Amino acid sequence: MKITAFIKRDFLIEKNYKLSFFMKIAGMSLYICIFYFMGFWLDSSGSAFGGRFFINIFLGIVFANLLLVPLNCFSESLRKEQLLGTLENLSLAPGSTLRLFAAASSYPLLLGIFETVFYLAALFFIVPGGSFAPALLFTGIILGLTSMAVLGILSASFILAFKRGDPVNFLLNAGLTLLGGVFFPVNVLPGWLLKLALLNPVTHALGIIRYGFGLGYMASGSLKISVLYLITFSVAGLIIAVLIFNKALYYSRKTGSLGKY
Amino acid sequence: MLETLKVEKIARSFKAGAAENRVLKNISFSLKAGQVLVITGKNGSGKTTLLKILAGLLLPDSGRILIKGLDAVKKQKEIKPFLGFMGSEERALYWKLTGRQNLEFFAALYNIDRKTTADRIGKLALRLELKEFLDKPVEDCSLGMKQRISIARCLLSHPELVLFDEPLKGLDKKTREIFLEILGVLKKRKNCVIIATHNPEDFRSLKHRKLELSK
Numbered sequence: 001m002k003i004t005a006f007i008k009r010d011f012l013i014e015k016n017y018k019l020s021f022f023m024k025i026a027g028m029s030l031y032i033c034i035f036y037f038m039g040f041w042l043d044s045s046g047s048a049f050g051g052r053f054f055i056n057i058f059l060g061i062v063f064a065n066l067l068l069v070p071l072n073c074f075s076e077s078l079r080k081e082q083l084l085g086t087l088e089n090l091s092l093a094p095g096s097t098l099r100l101f102a103a104a105s106s107y108p109l110l111l112g113i114f115e116t117v118f119y120l121a122a123l124f125f126i127v128p129g130g131s132f133a134p135a136l137l138f139t140g141i142i143l144g145l146t147s148m149a150v151l152g153i154l155s156a157s158f159i160l161a162f163k164r165g166d167p168v169n170f171l172l173n174a175g176l177t178l179l180g181g182v183f184f185p186v187n188v189l190p191g192w193l194l195k196l197a198l199l200n201p202v203t204h205a206l207g208i209i210r211y212g213f214g215l216g217y218m219a220s221g222s223l224k225i226s227v228l229y230l231i232t233f234s235v236a237g238l239i240i241a242v243l244i245f246n247k248a249l250y251y252s253r254k255t256g257s258l259g260k261y
Numbered sequence: 262m263l264e265t266l267k268v269e270k271i272a273r274s275f276k277a278g279a280a281e282n283r284v285l286k287n288i289s290f291s292l293k294a295g296q297v298l299v300i301t302g303k304n305g306s307g308k309t310t311l312l313k314i315l316a317g318l319l320l321p322d323s324g325r326i327l328i329k330g331l332d333a334v335k336k337q338k339e340i341k342p343f344l345g346f347m348g349s350e351e352r353a354l355y356w357k358l359t360g361r362q363n364l365e366f367f368a369a370l371y372n373i374d375r376k377t378t379a380d381r382i383g384k385l386a387l388r389l390e391l392k393e394f395l396d397k398p399v400e401d402c403s404l405g406m407k408q409r410i411s412i413a414r415c416l417l418s419h420p421e422l423v424l425f426d427e428p429l430k431g432l433d434k435k436t437r438e439i440f441l442e443i444l445g446v447l448k449k450r451k452n453c454v455i456i457a458t459h460n461p462e463d464f465r466s467l468k469h470r471k472l473e474l475s476k
Contacts, residue, residue, distance in 0.1 A: 005369030013357045016398075085352030088318050089414070093370035094341045100370070256275070256310075256319045259350070 002095070002103040010107035028118055035119075052215055060182040062119040063209050067144040067202055068173060069112035073105040074152035075159045075169055082163070088259040098245050101156060102149075109145075136223075137212030143230035144205025150237030151176075157241070157248035163260070176202045186219045204230050264291040264327070265422055265453040266315070271324035273310055284310050288324070290472055294421075294451040297444060301461045302474035308457035309349060311474070312424045315455065316346040328422060342371070345420030347411050349427040349457075356400035360391060360410040363399060364417055371418040378417075385413040388446075389439060404431035412440065416447075423447060425456045429463055441467060 014021060035058055078101055081087040090104075091097050151172060158168050179186065179193065180202030189197055197203050198219065204226035207218045220226045252258045268290050274283040284307035292298055300308050313319040315326060317337045326333035328340045347353075354363045361382060368378040386392050389409045394402050399410065408431045415423065429437050444467055447454050456464065461471065 002370060002372075005366055008369075009355065009358065009362070009366045012362055013355065016357045084355065085350050086355060088316075088348060088350075089346070089353050089367070090370075091318070092316060092341060092344060092346055093367070094338075094372065095370075096338060250320075253318065253320045256313065258318055259348075 002100070003106045006103045007107045007110065014107075025118075028115065032119060032121065055213070056185075056210060056215060057183055059210055059213055059215070060180075060206055062116055063141070063144070063206055064177055064180060064182045064202060065119075066112045066116040066141070067148050067205055068176065069109055070105065070145050070149040070152040071155060071172060071176070072152065072169060073108035073112075074101055074149070074156040076108070077101060077104040078156045078159050082159070082259070085259065091258060097249055098153070098242060105152070131214045133212045133214070135212075137209055139227065140205050140208030140212055143208070143227065143234060144201060146234040147201035147205065147230055147237065150234060150241045153238075153241035153245050157245045160245070160248040160258075161251050163257075176200055179203065181206050181219055201230055201233050265294050265329060266292040266455075267325075267327040268315070269325045269327075271311070271314060271321045271326065273307070273314060273319070273321050285314075285321070285474070288472075288474075290470075292422075292453045292455070292470075294453060295448050297448060297454045297456070297464075297467060297469035298472055299461050299464050299469050300455065300457045300472045300474060301459070303476055304459075306474040306476050308474060309426055312346070312348075312426050312455065312457050315422075316344060316424055317341070318346075342418070343421045345415040345418060345423040347415040347423075347425050347428060349430060353411055354399045354407060354414065357398060359398055360395045360402070360406075360413075363410060364414055367414050368417050373418065381417055381419075382413070385416060388443060389413055390436070405433060405436060408432055409436060412443070416443070420452070422453045423455070425454070427458055428456060429458065429460070437463065 035054075078087070081090055081104070090100060093100060155169055155172065177183075179189070179197040179200045181197065182202070186194055186197040186203055203219050207220060207226050208223065208230075211218060211223055218226060220229065249258075268288060271285055271288040272283070273285040274281050276282075284305070288311065290298065300311060302308050310319060314321050315328075315333070317333055317340070320334060329343060331340050333340055354360075355366070358366070364382050364385075365378055368381070373381070382395075386395050389412060391406075391409055391413060394406050395410075399407060402410070408428070412425075412428060415425070428440060432440065441464070444454060444456075444464075448467075456469075458464070
């Protein structure tokens with residue numbers, strides 16, 4: 001009920017900005033054209049990712065875009081409520097405040113999925129090759145989104161306690177993309193960076209997703225390791241993130257800064 | 262009869278640089294079902310602070326609050342459904358949505374089903390004379406209209422303890438009378454109402470208790 005209420009609310013608000021929505025669709029269509037022409041050029045010249053350079057990069061960009069949604073939407077929805085002045089009223093609604101913000105993130109997540117499906121339409125022009133395993137793709141997406149939700153909750157906690165969280169999010173986005181194997185295989189990174197990359201959930205999630213598309217490269221060396229790593233990261237991370245969020249909420253109630261921005 | 266609200270020795274201070282501003286000192290009172298409490302005091306005397314503490318938006322430095330016998334600080338999740346809070350801030354609604362859409366959204370957060378929501382919005386719209394502007398975006402509404410929608414939002418979940426911070430701000434004479442009528446209805450329904458105001462005179466027609474906060 002609450003999830004649908006938030007989706008309906010955000011959709012009704014977005015309806016006021018129709019032009020912006022259509023401009024975004026137009027922009028996404030242009031990106032598909034860029035991907036299409038890049039495909040011709042890169043696949044004939046690239047040798048990274050075992051010669052399947054373009055499709056790997058394409059999947060990396062499209063799915064990293066989706067995986068990073070939970071990282072940003074928790075903190076963004078919280079920040080939006082702060083700025084609108086509705087945060088106090090929202091936090092007084094029955095149920096846990098964290099669950100409310102999780103529900104508030106459903107619309108951006110839906111939009112992210114729509115965007116991903118839209119970009120994947122470009123695969124009509126590109127033959128991925130190999131065998132397609134939807135179960136693996138689904139596993140990679142779910143585990144990746146859950147892991148990113150951990151970081152999203154931590155980022156939201158930062159905003160709750162210190163208000164402006166953009167620098168933290170900017171750093172996280174850049175770091176996770178750089179060390180996530182989005183644009184290049186992480187094995188080109190120097191040793192210590194490779195170790196950091198292997199701690200990055202994006203690296204593992206993208207590996208599983210690419211595997212699901214029949215592209216065999218796994219940075220961790222094994223599909224099983226990546227799945228286990230993401231499960232551990234999600235479960236342990238969620239427990240810690242929820243504790244920190246509750247601490248931040250307590251801090252903002254203590255300082256009286258919940259409604260401030 | 263068990264008090265709906267019991268406040269015991271609440272204290273709260275804020276840090277202003279190196280100095281500490283003690284806003285609330287040992288505030289104690291209790292309210293039974295159907296009672297109205299009007300809190301008055303000068304600017305900065307702590308009226309809003311006290312309401313926010315009662316709503317669970319702010320924690321007291323010391324003291325205890327019991328709402329229906331539950332500790333409001335420790336059991337915040339459990340007491341949320343009993344509470345209705347209307348702050349004094351103008352921007353407490355989604356301005357891009359209409360008044361009705363705002364009310365429907367908040368009703369959904371309180372798990373009120375659609376039929377009951379439509380029924381309650383209809384009744385509140387009639388009582389608060391909202392009908393004319395209920396389907397207008399909030400951003401196109403006047404201050405008084407927004408205030409009436411905020412009152413409706415606060416009462417939508419039928420809270421047992423209702424907290425109003427300067428509820429008459431921006432309201433014309435007629436709407437003030439309507440609001441006083443609503444307070445009468447809440448009293449009859451055995452709700453507890455706490456109002457923070459600069460002008461206690463506005464509520465003289467209503468039987469109520471007073472709490473004056475001093476700086």
